[in-house]
Amino acid sequence: MAPQRFHEQFDQIQRALPDVALAMGPQEEAHYLYERGVVLARDGEEARLVEDTVRTHFTETRGLVPDHVRRTGPAANRTGVTRIRVGDPAQGEDVVPHALRALREAEERQSRPLVARNHVVHVAVNACPGDEPxxxxxxxxxxxxxxxxxxxxxxxxxxxxxxxxxxxxxxxxxxxxxxxxxxxxxxxxxxxxxxxxxxxxxxxxxxxxxxxxxxxxxxxxxxxxxxxxxxxxxxxxxxxxxxxxxxxxxxxxxxxxxxxxxxxxxxxxxxxxxxxxxxxxxxxxxxxxxxxxxxxxxxxxxxxxxxxxxxxxxxxxxxxxxxxxxxxxxxxxxxxxxxxxxxxxxxxxxxxxxxxxxxxxxxxxxxxxxxxxxxxxxxxxxxxxxxxxxxxxxxxxxxxxxxxxxxxxxxxxxxxxxxxxxxxxxxxxxxxxxxxxxxxxxxxxxxxxxxxxxxxxxxxxxxxxxxxxxxxxx
Missing domain, CATH: 3.40.50.200 (Peptidase S8/S53 domain)
Structure with a gap:
């Protein structure tokens, strides 16, 4: 892989989304960006399960008060997903990986993914540029x-x-x-x-x-x-x-x-x-x-x-x-x-x-x-x-x-x-x-x-x- 341009673009995209704290994926070969401190879940029962599981995990293991884990999007929408805040990006550490790990057991019981990062979708010459005109x-x-x-x-x-x-x-x-x-x-x-x-x-x-x-x-x-x-x-x-x-x-x-x-x-x-x-x-x-x-x-x-x-x-x-x-x-x-x-x-x-x-x-x-x-x-x-x-x-x-x-x-x-x-x-x-x-x-x-x-x-x-x-x- 050639990560140089990917890293060069990171700041550009961050400036375009000033109200969103971004992070790079842990798998550099995957080349993705995502929103820090937020995960996505399907509306309804799955969102409640994600919210409760993460809240319990963080309260017991990381000392966060329950209010740190809460939904930030509409209760329901046509896309069928909602944003769930799992941490404060301003605190420095990105807690999304911890939230994903906390849900692995629940996902295994459900036999399907319940939660995902909130990725940045970009034009296909943006975070992975072919060249410039x-x-x-x-x-x-x-x-x-x-x-x-x-x-x-x-x-x-x-x-x-x-x-x-x-x-x-x-x-x-x-x-x-x-x-x-x-x-x-x-x-x-x-x-x-x-x-x-x-x-x-x-x-x-x-x-x-x-x-x-x-x-x-x-x-x-x-x-x-x-x-x-x-x-x-x-x-x-x-x-x-x-x-x-x-x-x-x-x-x-x-x-x-x-x-x-x-x-x-x-x-x-x-x-x-x-x-x-x-x-x-x-x-x-x-x-x-x-x-x-x-x-x-x-x-x-x-x-x-x-x-x-x-x-x-x-x-x-x-x-x-x-x-x-x-x-x-x-x-x-x-x-x-x-x-x-x-x-x-x-x-x-x-x-x-x-x-x-x-x-x-x-x-x-x-x-x-x-x-x-x-x-x-x-x-x-x-x-x-x-x-x-x-x-x-x-x-x-x-x-x-x-x-x-x-x-x-x-x-x-x-x-x-x-x-x-x-x-x-x-x-x-x-x-x-x-x-x-x-x-x-x-x-x-x-x-x-x-x-x-x-x-x-x-x-x-x-x-x-x-x-x-x-x-x-x-």
Missing amino acids: VPAPRSEPPNPAPAEGRYDPESAVGVLVVDTGLVHDHASCPLLAHTGGDAQTGETDAGGVLRQYVGHGTFIAGILAAVAPSTDITVRGTLSDAGAVLESEFGTRLFEAVDQGGWPDIISLSAGTSNGRTDGLLGLDGFMRELREQRTLLVAAAGNNASDVPFWPAAYAALPEYADSVLSVGALRGDGESAACFTNHGPWVRVYAPGERLTGVLTGFDTPVPYVYQHSTYDTCRYGFTYACTCQYPRHTGVLSEARESTGAKPDQVMFDGLAQWSGTSFATPAVAGLVAAHMTAHRERDPRAARTQLLGSSTESADVRGARVPALRPPTWRPVPVATPARSV
Whole structure:
């Protein structure tokens, strides 16, 4: 693993959630963040059991008064979970691990988990960043390029993008003529510099529109706070997103978290159960930790009860022949698509806008790959880099004026969502889950991922980017 960027992002996310005390997971390879002093439990009898068990344990073993353990969320809500405070984060020590241990015996009696950490759900280039965007000239066409076909409002496939919202000048790009939704909040800082991950949702919408022209794309700014939200709130925000326009044909979600478990996210139980009963297909990013640890909600694709309703997507490198160095992998990733150095819509169409890099590139691939990956190129020095602090190097700044090149499973995901939508249009298929099955069943494409041949989907208008082996320094 390469924890450096994960640690660099921790303070950024903490600043975006100033009222939440955050901690890093004890399993560094799992790469997750969570709320200190709080656990989640299902509403009703299970919440009462968790509350009573933890209160008794802490009163007897740690000298806490019973009031330290109490519910902090509503008594009941649509997600089916509630927050239970198990300690005061201001006291320094995080008591969540103690609470989890106190409940192990009760969980064994119930034969299922009763409690979980309140994880931070984040965009899939946030706490596990693939890279940061690179300016691309307007003379360079998007990649994938716009597919042939016309927009038909009567039969257009409805796609909901749950992400960071749309930049203010997105309508200046003809590709996004039929895209609507929420405006990106806080695009720039006080100095007029583009904030980190602004344009993420716009970039995703552009890829979708290029691959599938006859789509009604709605982008919701569910993750506009630096691309991060607590698990306890995420389920509610997902319900709000679908309630605004009804359940769409496809949800494209380039966000999630690992949690070191194989049974999903407790905070998403209610949403995932309701999703299962709809006709909507959730297409979700596998994450960028170069790990086989399940990343949720993408990993729901491997659970039998969700196999039809969730499609998890990993990323291929620039030539499309094998895995991108950063992509998560494993049997829970159902398909891979190009996700390295895609070119699409960012921001700056009306007025060019500056961006200062947050992370520095590496001398060699942080995951041990030998091709010229985005870990190394293009070279830049970032604000958050420990190396910059020790050398005093000035962070690099660039200007965006419309298009950008960006990498991550975040962007392989809308490519696959677009291919499902395009299949629906071409075959007049109204069931997105059936279209998913037909598309995967008819495809003979594959790629090499960690020595295994896996299913791959490559948009017809996508152009491979040559991959070179970097020269060794002497």
